[in-house]
Every structure is written in C-alpha cells, then in structure tokens.
Amino acid sequence: MGTITKAIEMLNYFSHRRPEIGLSEFVRLIGRDKATVHRHLSELERNGFLEQHPVTRAYRLGPAILRLSGVRETTHPLRSVVRPIVTELAQEVGELVHFSLLQGQTLSPVFHADPKMHGTQVHFDEAELLPLHATASGLALLAFAPKKLTDRVLAGPLERFTESTITDPDILRDLMEKVRETGCSKLEQGFDNEVSSHGAPIFGPDGELLGALSIAVPHVRMNPEKSAAIREALKRGVMKITRSIGGNIPPRHAGKWGTDA
Amino acid sequence: MGTITKAIEMLNYFSHRRPEIGLSEFVRLIGRDKATVHRHLSELERNGFLEQHPVTRAYRLGPAILRLSGVRETTHPLRSVVRPIVTELAQEVGELVHFSLLQGQTLSPVFHADPKMHGTQVHFDEAELLPLHATASGLALLAFAPKKLTDRVLAGPLERFTESTITDPDILRDLMEKVRETGCSKLEQGFDNEVSSHGAPIFGPDGELLGALSIAVPHVRMNPEKSAAIREALKRGVMKITRSIGGNIPPRHAGKWGTDA
Numbered sequence: 001m002g003t004i005t006k007a008i009e010m011l012n013y014f015s016h017r018r019p020e021i022g023l024s025e026f027v028r029l030i031g032r033d034k035a036t037v038h039r040h041l042s043e044l045e046r047n048g049f050l051e052q053h054p055v056t057r058a059y060r061l062g063p064a065i066l067r068l069s070g071v072r073e074t075t076h077p078l079r080s081v082v083r084p085i086v087t088e089l090a091q092e093v094g095e096l097v098h099f100s101l102l103q104g105q106t107l108s109p110v111f112h113a114d115p116k117m118h119g120t121q122v123h124f125d126e127a128e129l130l131p132l133h134a135t136a137s138g139l140a141l142l143a144f145a146p147k148k149l150t151d152r153v154l155a156g157p158l159e160r161f162t163e164s165t166i167t168d169p170d171i172l173r174d175l176m177e178k179v180r181e182t183g184c185s186k187l188e189q190g191f192d193n194e195v196s197s198h199g200a201p202i203f204g205p206d207g208e209l210l211g212a213l214s215i216a217v218p219h220v221r222m223n224p225e226k227s228a229a230i231r232e233a234l235k236r237g238v239m240k241i242t243r244s245i246g247g248n249i250p251p252r253h254a255g256k257w258g259t260d261a
Numbered sequence: 262m263g264t265i266t267k268a269i270e271m272l273n274y275f276s277h278r279r280p281e282i283g284l285s286e287f288v289r290l291i292g293r294d295k296a297t298v299h300r301h302l303s304e305l306e307r308n309g310f311l312e313q314h315p316v317t318r319a320y321r322l323g324p325a326i327l328r329l330s331g332v333r334e335t336t337h338p339l340r341s342v343v344r345p346i347v348t349e350l351a352q353e354v355g356e357l358v359h360f361s362l363l364q365g366q367t368l369s370p371v372f373h374a375d376p377k378m379h380g381t382q383v384h385f386d387e388a389e390l391l392p393l394h395a396t397a398s399g400l401a402l403l404a405f406a407p408k409k410l411t412d413r414v415l416a417g418p419l420e421r422f423t424e425s426t427i428t429d430p431d432i433l434r435d436l437m438e439k440v441r442e443t444g445c446s447k448l449e450q451g452f453d454n455e456v457s458s459h460g461a462p463i464f465g466p467d468g469e470l471l472g473a474l475s476i477a478v479p480h481v482r483m484n485p486e487k488s489a490a491i492r493e494a495l496k497r498g499v500m501k502i503t504r505s506i507g508g509n510i511p512p513r514h515a516g517k518w519g520t521d522a
Contacts, residue, residue, distance in 0.1 A: 003264050003265060004264060004301065004305070008269070008308050011329055015332060019336030019337065039263075040265065043263050043266055047270065048365065053467075061332060062333075063369040063472075065329045066334075066339065067388070067390075068272055070340075070388075071276060071280075076321065076322075078327065101327070103312075109328055110331065
C-alpha cells in the first residue's frame with residue numbers, strides 16, 4: 001500500500017458513530033507506530049482534510065472536504081439532484097431509500113432518506129463503504145457491470161457478513177442473471193441479519209454504470225406485497241434519476257425500468 | 262513537501278472552470294514528471310478521491326468526497342445550517358453572500374448565494390482558497406485570531422493581487438484594530454480590482470474562530486448607504502449563524518454583532 005493510500009484511508013475511519021478520533025485511538029485502530037500515524041494526521045490536517053477539536057485536540061473531517069464536495073456538486077450535480085427524488089420515494093414506500101456510487105470494487109453512499117413511519121427502522125451509516133457481493137445495491141451493479149469488474153469481485157475474497165451472505169461465485173452469477181432479466185435485485189439478510197433490500201442500477205450520461213438505488217426494510221417487515229411495491233418504486237426512481245442526471249440506459253437494457261414515453 | 266501533500270494538493274486544481282483535467286494537462290499544471298503525476302492520480306482514483314471520465318479518461322473529483330462530506334455534515338452540520346441563512350441574507354441585501362471556513366492560513370469556501378438582482382455580479386468560485394490578508398473575510402478573521410496565527414500570516418509573504426492589495430503589516434494591523442472595534446471588516450479591490458467586500462467572523466461552540474461571513478459587491482456599486490446596510494446585514498447573519506451552530510462569541514467581544522435577548 002502506498003503512503004498516499006495509507007494516509008487518506010485514515011479518513012475512512014470517521015463515521016456517524018465515530019465523528020472524532022484522537023491520536024492514540026488512531027494508533028490503536030490502525031496498528032501503526034505513533035510517529036507515522038501522527039505524521040500522516042498532521043499532513044492531512046495541514047491540507048484541511050482533517051481539523052482538530054480546539055479543546056480535546058481530537059481529529060475530525062476538515063473544511064477541504066466541504067469545499068471539494070461543493071466543487072464536485074456544482075460541476076457534476078448529483079447529491080442535489082438525487083436528494084429530492086430519494087426523499088420522495090422514501091415517503092411513497094414508507095421505507096429507507098439510499099443512493100450510492102460505484103467506487104472501484106465497493107459502493108460509496110451519497111444520500112439516504114428515512115421516512116420513519118414504523119416502529120423499527122433500518123440503521124444506515126453513510127460513512128460505511130458497502131461490499132458489492134453482499135448488498136442488494138452491489139448485486140444490482142454486478143449484474144450490469146463490465147465483465148472485468150464482475151470477474152475481479154467474484155474472484156474474491158468474498159467476505160461473509162451474516163449466515164445468509166452468499167459467498168459462492170456460481171450462486172452469485174445465477175442471481176445476477178435473474179437481476180439482469182428483472183432489472184432489480186433482492187437480497188435478504190446478506191449484509192445485516194435484520195435487513196432485506198432491493199436494488200437497481202443507475203447509468204450515467206455515457207451509458208456507464210454509475211451507482212445504485214436501493215430500498216432497505218427490516219427483514220421482519222418484508223413480504224411479497226411489500227417486495228412488489230418496492231420493485232415498482234425502484235423502477236420509478238431509476239427513471240426519475242436517469243432523466244435528472246441526463247443518464248443513458250444502454251439500448252440492450254432499455255425498457256427494464258420503464259419507458260420515457 | 263511530503264508525498265501525501267503533493268498528491269492531495271492535486272485535488273485543488275479542480276474548479277468550476279476546470280471540472281475535468283487530463284493526465285497531460287496535470288503534468289503541465291504541476292510541472293512534475295509524468296510517471297509521478299500518473300502514480301499520484303492513480304492512487305487518488307483508487308481511493309475514490311478522483312474518478313475518470315468513462316470516455317475521455319480525464320479526471321474529476323470522485324465519490325469519496327461526497328461520502329466524506331456527508332459524514333462531516335451529519336456529525337457537524339454546517340453547510341445545511343448555513344445554506345438557508347446565507348441565501349436569505351443574499352435576498353435581503355441583493356448582493357452575493359458567502360461563508361468560508363478557516364483552514365490553516367487560508368479560507369476554504371463552504372457556501373455562497375447570489376440573488377442575481379443586478380446587471381453585474383461578483384463571480385465567486387467556491388473552488389478557490391482565499392488569502393487572509395487580501396480579503397474582507399480574511400481580515401475579519403485576522404482581527405479576532407489568536408496572536409500566533411496573525412503573526413505568522415503578517416510575517417509574510419503577503420501576495421499582491423491588485424494595486425490596492427495591502428501588503429504592509431503595519432497598515433494591516435491598524436485595519437485589524439478597527440475591525441475589532443466595529444466587528445466588521447471592509448476591503449476595497451484588495452483581491453479583485455472590480456470587487457469590494459465586507460466581512461465578519463463566526464465563532465464555534467468552544468469560542469474558537471471558525472470562519473467568516475462576507476458580502477461582496479461590484480466596486481462600482483459600493484457607496485456609504487450600501488456599506489451601512491451591508492454591515493447591518495452581516496451582523497444579523499453572524500447572530501443567526503452563531504445561534505444555529507451553537508457557537509459562542511467570546512465574552513470580550515460580546516455585543517459587537519448584536520445581543521441574543
């Protein structure tokens with residue numbers, strides 16, 4: 001692993017549950033020597049990717065990230081475009097909807113909306129990178145991904161998150177075949193024992209695979225009617241997002257999520 | 262300069278005017294050898310800080326930035342809090358309002374709103390880091406900054422951006438004195454020949470200097486009445502933002518921007 005990767009991967013330790021991390025906690029989390037960790041933290045801090053709490057000196061994500069995300073959003077609006085669509089969809093189905101972007105061999109969450117209409121909710125942490133093989137979003141992407149990416153992911157390692165995580169490449173390939181037919185994936189308890197999800201892919205302006213839209217439901221609340229309603233909602237969502245971002249569904253997959261007419 | 266800094270500083274080349282940069286353009290911009298530039302770009306791409314255009318292979322800011330800014334916003338909401346206040350203020354005064362965060366010895370823009378009510382507008386690029394000594398925002402910060410930061414900035418180098426940029430530390434110190442009294446800074450044509458701005462500091466929950474609120478006007482439109490109206494608007498803005506982020510104005514500066522009663 002290069003020095004740059006070592007340093008910027010430290011940013012991935014921040015999450016909703018862990019918004020601030022002190023030097024010694026970082027040393028423990030990363031398992032590298034204190035001097036190296038401190039040098040990397042200082043360099044990230046000097047560049048605005050981290051900032052230190054004025055009193056505790058603990059680190060948190062810094063202002064440069066806000067600035068750069070502002071630049072990306074004005075030049076390639078995505079979150080601002082996806083936000084209202086995801087929020088509306090969540091209200092319609094009454095369940096948690098999230099949108100994530102493909103980032104190498106993982107999924108990077110961008111926005112989620114939770115209508116909080118039920119006694120139990122899916123806990124979604126936008127900080128967490130999602131695995132492709134063990135989430136409905138990921139499966140929806142793998143089904144429509146270039147062969148190179150699919151092969152690389154299925155070659156493993158395929159981490160097991162729950163007893164229901166599918167780690168057999170052949171079974172995953174069969175599932176992908178089905179997703180390609182219907183346009184939507186369904187994965188029960190594959191990433192979290194208490195959650196079942198459906199997902200669908202989103203294509204960008206050049207017909208490239210961009211990310212995935214997904215609806216996650218507490219497993220106890222999933223039933224055939226809900227599943228059918230979620231698939232319909234996902235399809236509406238895919239068409240809306242595709243139109244808003246000027247995306248292009250590759251001709252061979254046209255009609256799987258609706259028609260523009 | 263460390264390797265990490267060299268790599269992540271490449272992210273600063275992206276702006277509204279330059280949303281995508283190809284490999285050879287990067288080599289030209291940075292003036293380093295192609296192999297090094299390519300290695301750094303690849304490492305940033307692998308970590309999701311850059312992504313490549315599917316057709317042209319040009320680089321643009323990547324999905325990891327959206328994810329990390331989402332994490333920062335949920336754990337330390339700032340843009341979402343500042344956005345409506347800045348937008349409302351811009352409508353009230355009919356001029357461009359922006360909010361920036363202190364990042365080391367520069368200012369990192371977070372959000373700006375432009376009501377577009379006049380024939381000419383200030384062009385504001387959120388991608389650009391702002392100098393402390395040559396902007397109204399920066400001067401507002403320097404006036405209330407810890408002596409250490411002020412001394413370091415005034416020790417120079419103090420870059421000259423226009424003929425009106427003040428680069429004499431003594432004159433800057435006199436100005437800062439005035440800003441400390443009134444709570445607001447005013448700088449005419451210091452950063453851009455066609456722009457005059459007012460600024461005021463924003464303090465965080467621990468009374469620490471967080472950033473600055475600023476109103477920028479085409480210089481030709483600036484007059485004493487406008488200046489007075491802008492100062493009042495800035496003060497209202499400072500109080501609103503401070504309340505919304507749970508900020509604390511240090512007791513020795515209390516009342517300079519209004520009272521909470």
